[in-house]
Amino acid sequence: MPVADDFEQATVTLPKPEPGAVQVRNQWMSVDPYMRGRMRDVKSYLPPFALGEVMQGGAVGTVMTSNDPRLKEGDTVVSMFGWREAFNAPADAPGLMKVDTTALAPEMYLGVAGLTGLTAYLGVQEVANVKQGDVVFISAAAGAVGSVACQIAKIQGATVIGSAGGAEKVEFVRSLGVDTVIDYKAEPDLTAALQRAAPQGISVYFDNVGGAHLEAALAVAKPFARFALCGMIDGANDSASAVHGLVSIVRKRLRLEGFITSDRFDQIPRFLGEMVPWIGSGKIKSAQTVDQGIEHAVDAFLKLFHGGNVGKMLVKL
Numbered sequence: 001m002p003v004a005d006d007f008e009q010a011t012v013t014l015p016k017p018e019p020g021a022v023q024v025r026n027q028w029m030s031v032d033p034y035m036r037g038r039m040r041d042v043k044s045y046l047p048p049f050a051l052g053e054v055m056q057g058g059a060v061g062t063v064m065t066s067n068d069p070r071l072k073e074g075d076t077v078v079s080m081f082g083w084r085e086a087f088n089a090p091a092d093a094p095g096l097m098k099v100d101t102t103a104l105a106p107e108m109y110l111g112v113a114g115l116t117g118l119t120a121y122l123g124v125q126e127v128a129n130v131k132q133g134d135v136v137f138i139s140a141a142a143g144a145v146g147s148v149a150c151q152i153a154k155i156q157g158a159t160v161i162g163s164a165g166g167a168e169k170v171e172f173v174r175s176l177g178v179d180t181v182i183d184y185k186a187e188p189d190l191t192a193a194l195q196r197a198a199p200q201g202i203s204v205y206f207d208n209v210g211g212a213h214l215e216a217a218l219a220v221a222k223p224f225a226r227f228a229l230c231g232m233i234d235g236a237n238d239s240a241s242a243v244h245g246l247v248s249i250v251r252k253r254l255r256l257e258g259f260i261t262s263d264r265f266d267q268i269p270r271f272l273g274e275m276v277p278w279i280g281s282g283k284i285k286s287a288q289t290v291d292q293g294i295e296h297a298v299d300a301f302l303k304l305f306h307g308g309n310v311g312k313m314l315v316k317l
């Protein structure tokens with residue numbers, strides 16, 4: 001588990017932006033579980049964070065100065081420059097994008113209408129191809145991705161079983177219209193609890209956790225069930241974690257598919273085309289947990305691994 005001493009907060013003076021560049025004041029920044037993976041010096045789908053460099057990640061802010069006609073002062077932009085209150089960048093920098101805040105609050109572009117929502121959308125719709133009649137199990141169901149995945153699976157007409165830690169989270173997941181919610185922290189045997197919730201078995205598992213949740217899903221899966229493997233936060237700080245019961249994959253002819261959202265940015269227009277009306281009509285509700293100030297960014301990040309968030313974990317700057 002990372003500790004506060006692993007991080008350093010630095011104050012720097014920002015020069016005026018160069019020609020062709022903008023200066024952005026961030027209003028919100030995102031903390032995400034994948035950032036833990038980038039703290040390991042291993043080859044992965046993204047390079048590890050470099051020591052002494054600014055943490056990268058999603059943020060949304062306002063253009064304060066623009067030296068480029070493509071962005072103007074007052075525009076709201078999302079970016080991937082991460083954990084900082086302000087930055088200068090070329091107007092065409094990768095990931096820097098103007099967003100429309102007429103229908104959505106700016107911070108929604110870090111949550112339900114951002115990579116979080118897109119992850120849930122891809123996992124449910126494309127990877128698992130959830131349809132009417134499916135019995136879908138979703139772990140970390142009170143979290144950012146999980147809470148959106150539950151709601152999209154309901155829109156698709158599935159029966160949804162969510163799992164979350166603690167009574168408050170169980171209530172929240174129920175409020176999203178989820179059919180059955182398991183408080184995994186109160187269950188001595190998660191597999192038995194899932195079996196009770198889905199006596200005929202599950203046909204889809206949306207995995208945010210790995211570990212005992214994945215083992216329970218393997219045990220309770222129907223033949224030919226589909227698993228959308230989104231993340232395994234259970235092993236994020238413990239390289240020794242192992243999953244048992246993999247032989248079920250063969251015996252039940254299961255299909256397990258991992259996915260990384262950044263491979264599918266081509267789907268953003270289609271995603272927003274569905275998500276914005278869903279949010280507007282109340283079919284998708286969003287929740288967030290907000291910590292104030294960049295000095296609390298590390299605390300906010302670590303909350304993800306202790307279950308300290310309901311919905312999207314954000315830092316308000």
Ligand SMILES: NC(=O)c1ccc[n+]([C@@H]2O[C@H](COP(=O)([O-])OP(=O)(O)OC[C@H]3O[C@@H](n4cnc5c(N)ncnc54)[C@H](OP(=O)(O)O)[C@@H]3O)[C@@H](O)[C@H]2O)c1
Nearest residue numbers: 033143144145164165208230231232233234259260261307
């Ligand atoms: N594939 C991709 O492209 C992609 C993109 C975004 C996110 N993800 C993955 O999606 C998952 C969810 O991410 P998120 O941003 O939405 O975070 P999140 O679910 O909002 O926050 C993490 C939650 O995980 C739960 N958790 C933490 N440790 C756990 C453990 N040992 N066992 C069971 N539950 C645990 C906690 O909820 P409880 O209190 O309920 O335990 C916590 O609130 C992560 O695995 C992340 O890596 C993948």
